[in-house]
Amino acid sequence: MLDAVEALAEVALPPHCASCGAAGELICRPCRDLMRRADGKRCRHCWLPSEEPVCPDCISKPLAVRELRSGFVYDGPARAAVLALKHRGVTDLARLMVGMAGEIRPAPDVDLIVPVPIPLLRKRRRGGNQAEHLAHAVSERSRSDMDPRALRRRGWWGPRQAQARSRSERPRIVAGAFAADQARVSGRGVLLIDDVSTTMATLAEAARTLLAAGATVVDAWTVARAD
Ligand SMILES: [Zn+2]
Numbered sequence: 516m517l518d519a520v521e522a523l524a525e526v527a528l529p530p531h532c533a534s535c536g537a538a539g540e541l542i543c544r545p546c547r548d549l550m551r552r553a554d555g556k557r558c559r560h561c562w563l564p565s566e567e568p569v570c571p572d573c574i575s576k577p578l579a580v581r582e583l584r585s586g587f588v589y590d591g592p593a594r595a596a597v598l599a600l601k602h603r604g605v606t607d608l609a610r611l612m613v614g615m616a617g618e619i620r621p622a623p624d625v626d627l628i629v630p631v632p633i634p635l636l637r638k639r640r641r642g643g644n645q646a647e648h649l650a651h652a653v654s655e656r657s658r659s660d661m662d663p664r665a666l667r668r669r670g671w672w673g674p675r676q677a678q679a680r681s682r683s684e685r686p687r688i689v690a691g692a693f694a695a696d697q698a699r700v701s702g703r704g705v706l707l708i709d710d711v712s713t714t715m716a717t718l719a720e721a722a723r724t725l726l727a728a729g730a731t732v733v734d735a736w737t738v739a740r741a742d
């Protein structure tokens with residue numbers, strides 16, 4: 516039902532650039548040219564810029580996520596587009612961004628795509644979960660199964676509580692935030708999908724939860740990476 520309403524809204528409204536507002540396209544050409552790809556020398560685990568293949572942080576404190584990959588650096592029009600995705604929940608924009616991010620090839624031992632869930636109240640307010648729209652698009656492109664029910668968010672927390680805390684507090688706040696459905700994830704290799712990765716606290720906690728429920732391995736992909 517929600518999808519039908521969204522589809523109508525997308526047909527009815529002429530597209531505007533999610534970054535600069537120019538009429539015509541969901542992301543206009545000049546803004547596309549300004550989007551920076553998250554490539555170059557990066558740590559193969561956390562995908563932050565690094566001269567070494569594995570950064571010092573990942574050596575001293577290995578992540579529950581085996582490998583993160585991201586399409587764009589989280590700034591400029593890429594940041595604006597990710598924010599637009601959060602607040603408009605538009606499926607076409609999600610599909611466009613996944614398409615622009617280049618090839619997404621899940622590892623051979625990965626066979627299930629799982630969006631990072633958001634708290635229920637936030638999902639209701641936004642009319643959807645942006646990670647789910649992205650996961651749909653990734654699943655279409657990579658022809659892998661997607662299961663939004665594999666992982667759920669515990670509790671009803673609104674956005675303010677999480678945002679008010681400092682970056683260093685994030686791991687503690689997200690501890691225990693997720694519950695995984697063992698029947699859906701046990702024995703499967705998972706590719707977690709989210710819009711943006713910053714501290715990785717959320718992705719790491721989601722990965723720990725999936726591994727505890729029997730997932731064999733957890734990789735992650737986000738549209739944008741905050742460097
Ligand atoms: Zn633009």
Ligand SMILES: [Zn+2]
Nearest residue numbers: 558561570573
């Ligand atoms: Zn690293």
